[in-house]
Amino acid sequence: MGASTADDRLEQRATAGDADAFAALCDRHRGRLWRVVASVAHGKEADDLAQEAIIRAFRARAQYRGDAPFAGWLCRIAANVAHDYCRSAWYRRVTDWFAAEAAPPGPCLGADEEALRNETRRRVRREVAALPEDLRTPLWLHYFEGFGISEIARLAGRPESTIRSRMQCGMKRLSSRLADWVDEAPRPGAVGNDARCTRT
């Protein structure tokens, strides 16, 4: 409760134009921010994307409405940055290269299952990040950041029914993007494993 009150105060000061308060808010949520951008990038590029998200947020701070959670607003911007990154030609090139480098030539005997599972999760997050914004934001905030439908609806300024509809549409879109796994794999951790093992 105390933390929430402190957040509220910071939000009020940030929306009033206080850069210190805005930076403090971003710092509080930098873990969330990092998780969003680290879903699509590693190392310095993730750092770069996180900074880009903070700057975009700072520039758009006048558009933030106090009735929606600041963390959700920040995550939405970070997801937009991740989306732009996923859509870039540079990303596609690097991803293809890494995929070719990382895939072992033979069977995946003794592979670290947890690492593969994490990579599968990352793939799902990348696919969500690549969705159009109206589909991406509700799915990301609801499933990955734990926000409720009503909070997302307030953030988007749309009725809850619209948010549900978009989530449904987004999941349909995802099912086609993850078709190789949806049609075959019985569990979420299998896709990365399968992808590596079938490569010769």
Add this chain to the structure above:
Amino acid sequence: MHEDLTHVRHAGDPRTLRVEAALRDAALYEPVGEPPADMVQRARSRWARRGRPALAWVWRGATVTAVAGLCLALLRGGQGPQPTANVTDARRPDPPPAAVAPALAGAGGGEPMASPAGPSRPLPAVRLVAHRPAASKAPRRRVAERRGSRPPAPRGAAEQPARPQWVHETVQRPPSGVLAPVVILEQDPASGGAQARPGLLRILFASDEGTMDEPRLGFVDTMGEEEQK
């Protein structure tokens, strides 16, 4: 944590159920590494620099392709009304504008720069007026040689020195992270004069095709300060 979305999804649709299971599982994703402790601070230093008038002069030592990338980054990142930066070819720098020549002389202008090492200093926001020299004849000559035809004759008796080629369409994108030695010319807000200091720009490419018309570039100096897009 998650609300019941049965009314959202088609009840019993196995594909949608699997997607939802994947989404719930992906929520458990553990990113590699920790968020940098100074992430917000560095982002803040970037936004604080926006709009500050400054000059950047790319001097000797940088590769042509690095300069090309830097030009793209500056062109994309330039904001504000006043053109206050200039970039020339690294190998054959044109004479600096008269207004900045004294400052350059103070920074050892005209001589190849050594890579500076020093304390962290903020890199100002920059705006570029790209110096776009005439396209070189060298590529045409190479093409002619490849085809076996006669290369174009030089205009004068003596062959013209190679002109800067960084605006040529065949310029390749430099590898991400390349360092470009520069002299940064800042405008002193108090006196209005130019102050010169050496620096290294590290050019990061978030995305691009290596072309002039579709860049999304960023560059960072060696001290971690950054200007992007």
